[in-house]
Amino acid sequence: MRVLLLEDDSDAADRVIGALAGEADADITHVMRGEDALRAAAQQPFDCIILDRMNDGMDGIEVLARLRALDVRTPVLALSNLGNTRHRIEGLDAGADDYLAKPFDADELVARVHALLRRAQRDPHPEVIVLGALEVRVKARTVHWQGRFVDLSPKEFEILRYLADNAGHVVSRQMIWNACWPEYRIPPQINVIDVNLSRLRAKLDAAIGRPIVQTVRKQGFVIATDPAGDG
Structure with a gap:
């Protein structure tokens, strides 16, 4: 499971990495800048992208919009301290597949990632x-x-x-x-x-x-x- 993590808060990044550490095949690439996330996504395929909405410089919403404009269809889980309805809608409308407010439960994060992976891997139109x-x-x-x-x-x-x-x-x-x-x-x-x-x-x-x-x-x-x- 190759995961790209965009998170400029070291403590928050450690929580995400710690939550996914129990996954035997987890291979996590952590970047702190939006530009680096775009570069990493262009250089290699990922199974899932986890990005924080609020980052210095290019924020997660802009990164997400650029990824979708480049036709990067990798499932995206957006994280944010901004958990009200308007911000959730903005994240989903920008192309996020799921949205999880901080602080989050580690088991919930892992469950959401697994659900995104299953959704991407299964037959999109099973009869x-x-x-x-x-x-x-x-x-x-x-x-x-x-x-x-x-x-x-x-x-x-x-x-x-x-x-x-x-x-x-x-x-x-x-x-x-x-x-x-x-x-x-x-x-x-x-x-x-x-x-x-x-x-x-x-x-x-x-x-x-x-x-x-x-x-x-x-x-x-x-x-x-x-x-x-x-x-």
Whole structure:
């Protein structure tokens, strides 16, 4: 995993590097100036770019805009002390794939990076996601368990698809909100997420006869790669 980190605060950079240090294949290139980030991105491919919005000289938003103008499609996670709605929108509109406010939890940072990598690596237009006997038919927007149709609302389907895309990995409420409510670039509405998740789980539990979407305390939710076998 090759990561380009743009961060001019040494302490913040150490926190990011420390969070990713547990990744066996992590190869992190750390630069402190926007110009150096552009140069590094032009010289070698990276799997992910993490950049701080506020940097002396060329800030992260300008760097991001220039990268996208150069058709650099590498997934970008923007970090910032500026966590209000307007600043989040600016970062996402500039081309960031995800936005994480400081101070951040190390596990959350790693989870976001993994989600960006999976999103970049998977088939962008899969017709069917198969998890054991569970089929999420993306093109048809239908769900089947052991061949039997499971009736879901459009939003319940989107949540299940996102969980299925990340099967075996914990996703937070923020990550679900970003993926399933992209039109609302505001902090996650916990009640909205929980109501839709509760309905989705009830329908899946009734169809399958057992819970397959698990809650991971203080982290988020996960669905197994093989719900019937807990794989």
